[in-house]
Amino acid sequence: MTDALVTFSDVWKSYGQGEAQVHALAGVDLAIRKGEFVAIMGPSGSGKSTSMNIIGCLDTPTSGLHGFLGVDAGRLDRAQRAVLRNLYIGFVFQGYNLLPRTTAAENVELPLIYRGMPARERRDAAMQALAQVGLAGREHHTPAELSGGQQQRVAIARAIVTRPTLLVADEPTGNLDTQRSHEIMDLLTGLNRNEGLTIAMVTHEGDIASYADRTISFLDGKIASQGYEMESA
Amino acid sequence: MLWETIRLALRSVRRNAMRSVLTLLGIVIGVAAVIAMVTIGSGTTAKVREDISKLGSNLLVVRASRPDRSGTSNFTVRRLEQKDLDVLNKSLEDVRAVSGESQSQVRIVYGAQNTAAQVTGTDTEYFTARDWTVSLGRALTEQEVRGGTGVCLIGQTIRTQFFGSGDPLDEIIRVGKTSCRIIGTLGSKGYTGFGQDQDNLVLMPLTTYQRRIAGNRYIDTIYVSVNDGASTTQAVADVTAIMREARGIQPTRDDNFEVRDMTQIADAMTSATTAMTGMLGAVAGVSLLVGGIGxxxxxxxxxxxxxxxxxxxxxxxxxxxxxxxxxxxxxTVLSLLGGLLGIGLGLGLAGGAASFLSIPFAPSLTVILIAVVFSAxxxxxxxxxxxxxxxxxxxxxxxxHE
Structure with missing residues (x-):
């Protein structure tokens, strides 16, 4: 487990008080290694989104340990988690979540702005990231002028422009047709294979999950299956 | 990073242009009102100062007044009369002119036309003391003043209104219940800093005014014009001493009259303007608050x-x-933008008002800077x-969030 990037040990996430208390996560143990491509599946309400928010350092567990890069991420405050996200984590969402009426290049530059990178360097890095996702020449298009697949590529470029350690993808193909979905998955797989980018991806489609090295399945706030690498847990 | 943020803010303001403009309006109106008020106010003050310096700082104004510590509130003011004027005329040295004046607003009629004018009863020295020139005809004579003859001089406003470009000399106008023959017209003086038309007046012998218009023997004001180079402070002291003696005031009692020089009067008038400006400015400030809430x-x-x-x-x-x-x-960008537009609009309004009221246009850099900082x-x-x-x-x- 020395090369584990993300670790959960007995992680609980509860909402509400007393009788009305609901456990979104009820004692979850998991580990994601550096360079792994993990798919997270499960019916809605199974806790996959909640664990995804915690993996992405957007949320903290009610109890239990969430380790990220060997740090006890569950104990960090808002500002510290913001730094962690900015430096090590890239996000890709189902709905792309690009800023409207803002060009592709500007969208990709956004995380670098919060790093305080000078404009010229920022622009170069954004161009490079857009070329990497196959969008060279579309830098000055706004989201409205791009197709769904292209928008998701911009979102991926935005996620990788900071050269993150972990990419968190929440239903990245949820809004795309089959062909575009496979193109996006090829892109993500390529980033995982060639760049050694660790990817944690939530999906509910089996054939999308099959791109991953293994699949973690959630059911009722617990892990039903860790996939074929269970022996390490 | 900050520049980046400002650019971003400007873009967001531009994207919602209509909404931004409507939001700005509150700030624009507020700032414009404050700027216009203050600029017009300081213009008025400058005009008042200018008017008064034109009159000359060597003019003293004597009026009847209640003693400061009279004790009882029903103390009757002892008004100025001919003998006060006579004693000053006789005893004062080093003065150019001593002149009495009484006036009131009276309706005057010529043919089918009528208007309200400032009717002033005075004497021959008034022209020197108050710096009036005669543009047509002649001034009052000693004889007319002594005899209370029904003659008068009219200001340019009345001349234009009643006679146009025609000859007003020897025409008869009705002044209240009496009438007088026009012997001359006065040179134009224009408006005062308070927007009062100085040329809307009828000048007649003091005695005529007292008998036929006022129905008393009182004098409202005595003007003393000190010779150039003579000390006004000394003149004020002299006038006070002479008046006290003539009126038989015990050394322990206060004056029952007041003597002021023009600098004092200028100060009083300017402080009134300043207070007015301040008050209007405060009212305008409230609209800034409303703009802020917007x-x-x-x-x-x-x-x-x-x-x-x-x-x-x-x-x-x-x-x-x-x-x-x-x-x-x-x-901040939004309200600053409103502030800048407001300053432009306010200065425009003040400029328009300045040329309309013929007062100097006096924009103050300090006030503009304050408006910029305040709107930010x-x-x-x-x-x-x-x-x-x-x-x-x-x-x-x-x-x-959807």
Whole structure:
């Protein structure tokens, strides 16, 4: 487990008080290694989104340990988690979540702005990231002028422009047709294979999950299956 | 980074152009009102000072007044009379002119036309003391003043109104219940700093005024014009001493009259203008407050509208303070823009008013700078709460926001 990037040990996430208390996560143990491509599946309400928010350092567990890069991420405050996200984590969402009426290049530059990178360097890095996702020449298009697949590529470029350690993808193909979905998955797989980018991806489609090295399945706030690498847990 | 944020704010203002303009309007009107008020006010003050310096600082004004410590409130004022004027005329040295004046607003009629004018009863020295010139005909004579003859001189406003370009000399006009024959017209003096037309007047012998118009023997004001180079302070002391003696005032009692020089009167008038300006400025300031609330309202809308954007920014590593600054800058840019437009509009209004009222256009750089700083402050103060609300959003909830 020395090369584990993300670790959960007995992680609980509860909402509400007393009788009305609901456990979104009820004692979850998991580990994601550096360079792994993990798919997270499960019916809605199974806790996959909640664990995804915690993996992405957007949320903290009610109890239990969430380790990220060997740090006890569950104990960090808002500002510290913001730094962690900015430096090590890239996000890709189902709905792309690009800023409207803002060009592709500007969208990709956004995380670098919060790093305080000078404009010229920022622009170069954004161009490079857009070329990497196959969008060279579309830098000055706004989201409205791009197709769904292209928008998701911009979102991926935005996620990788900071050269993150972990990419968190929440239903990245949820809004795309089959062909575009496979193109996006090829892109993500390529980033995982060639760049050694660790990817944690939530999906509910089996054939999308099959791109991953293994699949973690959630059911009722617990892990039903860790996939074929269970022996390490 | 800050420049980046300002650019972003300007873009957001431009995108919602209509909304921005409407929001700005409050600030624009507020700032314009303050700027216009203050600029017109200081123009008026300058005009008053100019008028008074034209009269000369060597003019003293004597009026009847209540002693400062008279004790009882029903003390009757001892008004000025011919003998006060006579004693001053006889005893004062080193003076150019001593002149009595009584006046009131009276309706005057010529043929089918009528108007209200300032009717002034005075003597021959009035022209020297108050700096009036005769543009047509002649001035009053000693004989006319002594005899109370029904003659008068008219100001340019009345001349134009009643006679146009015709000859007014020897025409008869009715003044209240009496009538007089026009013997001359006065040179024009224009408006005072308070917008009063100085040329809307009829000048007649004091005795005529007292008998036929006022029905008493009182004098409202005595003007003493001191020779150039003579000390006004000394003249005030002399006039006071002579008046006290003539009126038989015991050394322990206070004066029952007042002697003021023009500098004092100028100060009194300017302080009245300043107080007025200040009050109007404060009223205008209230509309700035209202404008600020408008900004707060629109920023709250903006934060709500852009909840998802805030979520994205927070997710990819923006700090609370980045979001806070973004919306604060946006509010400040908005109100600053309003402030600048307001300054432009205010100066335009003041310029228009200045040429209309024929007062000097006196924009103050200090006031403009204060307006700039103040409008920026309004944005910061009223933008803070909405910005904080945006910054405190939970990224997960914000991302889920539709």
């Amino acid at each position: 900004i707060m309202n629109i920023m709250l809308v903006s934060v709500t509208e852009r909840t998802r954007e805030i979520g994205i920014r927070l997710a990819i590593g923006a700090h609370e303070k980045d979001i806070l600054i973004q919306f604060l800058v946006e509010a 402050l309004i944005g910061m103060v009223f933008g803070f709460f909405p910005a904080l609300r945006g910054a405190r959003l939970n990224p997960i909830d914000a991302l889920r």
